[in-house]
Amino acid sequence: MVSQSLKQAFAGVVGNDNVMDAEADKHSYSYDAAVLDPVLPSLVVRPTTMEAMGKVVKLCNDNGLPITVRGAGTNLSGGTIPSKGGVVLLTNALDKILEINEEDMYAVVQTGAITAKFAAAVAAKGLFYPPDPGSQAASTLGGNVAENAGGLRGLKYGVTKDYVMGVNFFDVEGNYCKSGSRTVKCVTGLNIPQLMVGSEGTLAVMSEFILKLIPPPQASKAMMAIFPDVMTASRTVSAIIANKVVPCTLEFMDNFTIGAVEGYAKVGLPTDAGSLLLIEVDGHPAQVAEEAEKVENICKQNGCTRLQVAKDAAERNKVWEARRAALSSLARLRPTTVLEDATVPRSKIPAMMESLNKIAKDYKLTIGTFGHAGDGNLHPTILCDRRDKEEFHRVEKGVDAIFQAALDLGGTLSGEHGIGLAKSKYMELETNKASVLYSKRIKAAADPKNILNPGKILGE
Amino acid sequence: MADLNQMIKMLGELDDQLVNCMRCGMCQSVCPLFAETGRESDVARGKIALLEFLGHEMIQDAKAVKDRLDKCLLCGSCAAACPSGVKAVDIFLKARAIVTAYVGLSPVKKAIFRGMLSKPKLFNNLLALGTKFQGFFTSPVNDIIGSSCSKLLSPLLGDRHLLSLADKPLRSIGNLNTAPGKSGLKVAFFYGCVVDKMFTSVGEAILKVFKHHGVGVYMPIDQVCCGVPSLASGDMKSFEDLVRMNLKLFGKGDFDYIITPCGTCTSAFHHVWPLMGTGLSQAERDQIEMLAGKAMDINAFIADKLGVTEVEPSSDAKKVTIHDPCHLKKSLGVSGQVRTVLKANPNLNVVEMSGSDVCCGCGGSFNLQHYSVSTKIGKKKRDSIAATGAEIVAAGCPACMMQIADMMSQAGDRVAIKHPVELYAQTLG
Numbered sequence: 001m002v003s004q005s006l007k008q009a010f011a012g013v014v015g016n017d018n019v020m021d022a023e024a025d026k027h028s029y030s031y032d033a034a035v036l037d038p039v040l041p042s043l044v045v046r047p048t049t050m051e052a053m054g055k056v057v058k059l060c061n062d063n064g065l066p067i068t069v070r071g072a073g074t075n076l077s078g079g080t081i082p083s084k085g086g087v088v089l090l091t092n093a094l095d096k097i098l099e100i101n102e103e104d105m106y107a108v109v110q111t112g113a114i115t116a117k118f119a120a121a122v123a124a125k126g127l128f129y130p131p132d133p134g135s136q137a138a139s140t141l142g143g144n145v146a147e148n149a150g151g152l153r154g155l156k157y158g159v160t161k162d163y164v165m166g167v168n169f170f171d172v173e174g175n176y177c178k179s180g181s182r183t184v185k186c187v188t189g190l191n192i193p194q195l196m197v198g199s200e201g202t203l204a205v206m207s208e209f210i211l212k213l214i215p216p217p218q219a220s221k222a223m224m225a226i227f228p229d230v231m232t233a234s235r236t237v238s239a240i241i242a243n244k245v246v247p248c249t250l251e252f253m254d255n256f257t258i259g260a261v262e263g264y265a266k267v268g269l270p271t272d273a274g275s276l277l278l279i280e281v282d283g284h285p286a287q288v289a290e291e292a293e294k295v296e297n298i299c300k301q302n303g304c305t306r307l308q309v310a311k312d313a314a315e316r317n318k319v320w321e322a323r324r325a326a327l328s329s330l331a332r333l334r335p336t337t338v339l340e341d342a343t344v345p346r347s348k349i350p351a352m353m354e355s356l357n358k359i360a361k362d363y364k365l366t367i368g369t370f371g372h373a374g375d376g377n378l379h380p381t382i383l384c385d386r387r388d389k390e391e392f393h394r395v396e397k398g399v400d401a402i403f404q405a406a407l408d409l410g411g412t413l414s415g416e417h418g419i420g421l422a423k424s425k426y427m428e429l430e431t432n433k434a435s436v437l438y439s440k441r442i443k444a445a446a447d448p449k450n451i452l453n454p455g456k457i458l459g460e
Numbered sequence: 461m462a463d464l465n466q467m468i469k470m471l472g473e474l475d476d477q478l479v480n481c482m483r484c485g486m487c488q489s490v491c492p493l494f495a496e497t498g499r500e501s502d503v504a505r506g507k508i509a510l511l512e513f514l515g516h517e518m519i520q521d522a523k524a525v526k527d528r529l530d531k532c533l534l535c536g537s538c539a540a541a542c543p544s545g546v547k548a549v550d551i552f553l554k555a556r557a558i559v560t561a562y563v564g565l566s567p568v569k570k571a572i573f574r575g576m577l578s579k580p581k582l583f584n585n586l587l588a589l590g591t592k593f594q595g596f597f598t599s600p601v602n603d604i605i606g607s608s609c610s611k612l613l614s615p616l617l618g619d620r621h622l623l624s625l626a627d628k629p630l631r632s633i634g635n636l637n638t639a640p641g642k643s644g645l646k647v648a649f650f651y652g653c654v655v656d657k658m659f660t661s662v663g664e665a666i667l668k669v670f671k672h673h674g675v676g677v678y679m680p681i682d683q684v685c686c687g688v689p690s691l692a693s694g695d696m697k698s699f700e701d702l703v704r705m706n707l708k709l710f711g712k713g714d715f716d717y718i719i720t721p722c723g724t725c726t727s728a729f730h731h732v733w734p735l736m737g738t739g740l741s742q743a744e745r746d747q748i749e750m751l752a753g754k755a756m757d758i759n760a761f762i763a764d765k766l767g768v769t770e771v772e773p774s775s776d777a778k779k780v781t782i783h784d785p786c787h788l789k790k791s792l793g794v795s796g797q798v799r800t801v802l803k804a805n806p807n808l809n810v811v812e813m814s815g816s817d818v819c820c821g822c823g824g825s826f827n828l829q830h831y832s833v834s835t836k837i838g839k840k841k842r843d844s845i846a847a848t849g850a851e852i853v854a855a856g857c858p859a860c861m862m863q864i865a866d867m868m869s870q871a872g873d874r875v876a877i878k879h880p881v882e883l884y885a886q887t888l889g
Binding site for chain 1: 475476479480482483484485486487488489498499500501506509510513518519520521524525527528543544545
């Protein structure tokens with residue numbers, strides 16, 4: 001509980017309107033996009049200036065109040081579910097794009113800036129910010145950095161961590177700290193910007209970022225390749241990479257997902273296809289033409305039964321329509337959608353698909369799988385009804401099995417959603433005791449009172 | 461009702477719809493209210509979560525949930541963009557009725573909905589009185605828009621720039637019931653409250669269109685409000701009273717279509733009456749279903765049924781830009797037809813504004829309760845309109861026309877606000 005006088009102290013920093021402690025408001029910030037139980041904070045605070053943000057952090061630390069920083073709350077691993085009785089610190093009022101530097105190709109943004117709006121502002125200046133998480137229309141850059149968000153372009157362009165040049169933040173005492181630089185090269189001191197990436201709000205409260213921008217590709221070509229089964233599609237993925245072609249996107253959809261997309265979005269997919277790949281190559285026009293031809297040949301040699309190359313922007317859009325519709329088509333089938341992001345080395349995709357089929361059978365679950373085949377990042381999506389306790393218990397067991405399978409194949413717990421609350425219990429399975437302890441020691445040094453998003457990543 | 465258990469039970473019946481929300485938060489990217497406030501309880505995901513928590517007795521304060529539920533434009537942007545297909549507006553309309561029945565209707569709303577809207581004679585007389593005296597209270601501010609402001613009434617109306625009530629309401633024409641002409645079609649004309657009392661020129665333009673194309677018209681002047689304002693305030697009783705009054709006039713269905721100049725009224729017939737009229741008799745529900753099939757927006761009627769087509773604009777054509785009202789585009793899918801109707805006038809040159817289908821911020825009674833944030837949203841719409849350099853803005857919804865008039869007038873813009881049908885009617889002899 002937060003005392004009346006402490007509440008007044010917060011109001012003194014951010015104004016009365018930006019402190020919420022009504023029952024209904026606290027409930028409004030008790031959840032995020034992960035299918036996990038809600039947890040009530042005792043206060044929600046929305047600073048509108050950086051100075052106020054620092055003061056809020058200090059007030060929390062002085063009073064031993066846990067802080068969970070929240071941007072848009074699109075988090076899929078429970079990273080923005082608050083700690084019981086703690087403070088939710090909203091960043092969405094700190095949403096300015098401070099600078100887009102065309103000469104030196106970087107941008108400076110505040111933590112609450114919306115990803116898609118930022119990418120559009122960058123594009124308007126003729127530059128390119130590649131990370132494109134599925135939630136980009138709503139998600140904030142602060143959240144993207146905290147979770148090290150990925151997206152469809154990960155294979156060729158990397159993920160958020162590849163674009164973070166600098167992070168400014170408040171330490172737990174509310175001191176303003178700077179790290180990184182506007183220069184392409186910078187080896188000053190510890191690599192703190194990369195320590196902050198993926199730290200999920202456990203090490204500091206991030207305020208501004210310096211982000212790398214690149215020139216946009218001049219040309220691109222998209223195609224849809226249909227395969228009789230998962231094996232042929234996965235072999236094709238490996239063959240494309242082995243032939244030294246790195247497409248900007250290489251997306252995969254299983255038979256169940258194809259059926260769901262066709263049932264809902266009616267984009268003309270063959271529902272009897274075992275799987276399909278959506279492929280796009282980009283770059284210099286001559287290179288694009290050459291690589292597209294290569295990819296076409298590789299697809300055909302590996303058992304592709306139909307290949308549709310987009311001739312213009314409208315056809316390209318049609319190719320991507322199917323992919324965009326994947327999650328929504330699945331989400332409409334059952335009330336609850338548990339979207340996971342187990343990731344394996346791409347050569348292990350067929351084995352992972354086999355495991356997923358077995359898990360679906362063993363636990364009597366409906367699983368549709370789509371995702372980023374090119375980087376091995378799959379999204380097995382379990383369709384269920386969280387109100388059915390017996391079914392949801394099977395879902396939880398199935399999720400355990402999915403991560404065990406991914407790790408057995410040399411994979412990882414998370415390709416792009418983060419660990420949060422949902423996967424903290426598996427951390428030692430992927431790393432080991434000593435590694436988790438090392439991380440805990442870093443956190444303890446940065447946050448002696450353990451108030452920064454406690455319980456996330458490393459558990460309680 | 462006023463019974464907690466009853467409310468919990470009714471919210472439980474909504475649970476199947478609530479649980480479909482996967483909390484992805486994508487509604488944040490399209491909600492015009494959230495864009496201004498950044499508050500979770502202002503966006504669909506937050507409201508749905510609150511309703512679920514209230515239904516599961518995790519929240520005690522139903523009044524607080526009602527307050528947050530009421531703060532919504534009902535524009536439907538969230539539902540249109542929802543990956544899971546959650547019908548947020550349907551949920552909110554039902555939930556407002558459920559929670560309001562428990563918490564109670566505010567005295568002011570009771571006076572408006574039960575005292576006035578449901579008593580059409582009193583409502584009409586009061587407004588007639590208002591028409592007589594409005595000149596004493598207001599002073600004109602913008603002759604192109606036709607707006608005025610009122611220092612005397614500012615405690616009630618704030619700094620709004622208002623349009624005048626018409627000298628004579630549309631209903632003063634009297635009942636109409638004419639046979640089909642060359643079109644072979646007969647329509648019922650549901651003009652709606654604002655066109656009757658303020659934008660009579662829109663009603664006259666529609667009658668001119670019907671006459672020109674040889675469309676038979678059935679226009680009973682005892683018609684009353686479509687009920688959406690009552691429903692939006694959770695007043696199910698007034699809503700059902702109004703539906704019954706209208707069914708008495710239109711329930712026989714001896715016409716091909718029922719035409720309205722208002723996206724909200726059309727979507728009321730088409731979608732809201734069938735969804736909400738569950739307390740009505742089977743015979744009444746059959747009539748509602750019949751009307752749902754016949755309800756059509758005037759723009760869609762002109763383009764799709766009268767077959768009006770586009771022509772080349774003349775060299776001195778005036779620039780017109782189009783605002784797509786939420787209920788017209790997001791609920792009914794009518795937007796291309798509006799463009800066709802405008803392009804049928806050679807004296808107009810259509811220039812698109814950015815975000816033509818972004819809500820203007822009116823939201824019916826939302827504007828009355830939350831004027832400050834309504835204005836913030838409206839100012840963005842004004843900026844989009846002004847950026848086109850158009851002389852005219854067309855909007856197929858009388859409520860949007862009022863809001864846009866207020867915003868443009870306050871900014872000192874000299875841009876006329878017209879219903880598309882008025883601009884089309886100009887081409888007819």
